[in-house]
Amino acid sequence: MNGGRIKMTKSICGVDCTKCELSNTCNGCTETKGRPFGSECIVALCLKDGENALCEFKKNLIAAFNELNIQDMELVTNLNALKGSFINIKYPLPNGQLVKFWDDNKIYFGNQLHKKDSDRCYGIVADEKYLLVAEYGEYGSNAEVIVFKRWR
Structure with missing residues (x-):
């Protein structure tokens, strides 16, 4: 856990969350169905298809x-x-x-x-x-x- 957050390790697009500088503020794209910061992710939107x-x-x-x-x-x-x-x-x-x-x-x-x-x-x-x-x-x-x- 990271300040009440689950440490993200898997993204929808394949980015290694453990190496991302935003991992401490991200809610995870898999967990949020492509809305890691509360708004849409263009990559996740495309990958739906x-x-x-x-x-x-x-x-x-x-x-x-x-x-x-x-x-x-x-x-x-x-x-x-x-x-x-x-x-x-x-x-x-x-x-x-x-x-x-x-x-x-x-x-x-x-x-x-x-x-x-x-x-x-x-x-x-x-x-x-x-x-x-x-x-x-x-x-x-x-x-x-x-x-x-x-x-x-």
Whole structure:
């Protein structure tokens, strides 16, 4: 037991929970039926329809990101399962208001790609409905939304 929590050892997607830095705050995806932090996990959602469904979803999502043809963005070849709180930075709207687009407790697919010939990065994030490409500096500074759209 860990502060009243059961130590998780098996995940739905095969991640070794004993090596995860979030294991002390996670309620376990198997135990919560794919809602380890109280919100949905995109991996668990896909796996409800089998491993092939997960592979197909990721393949289609990677293609959707690459079809955006964003200049200076590396080709997307891989997506990682990421907790919303890791990727949920604030973005300025045209009126100056700062907003977050994602649920801190949901698990999304995403990655960070370096912008060619720059010290800035592209952050890509998606769930089953929306995808986002943002450009930002170190630690998410000076974030700018490049694309936010419905993809399916």
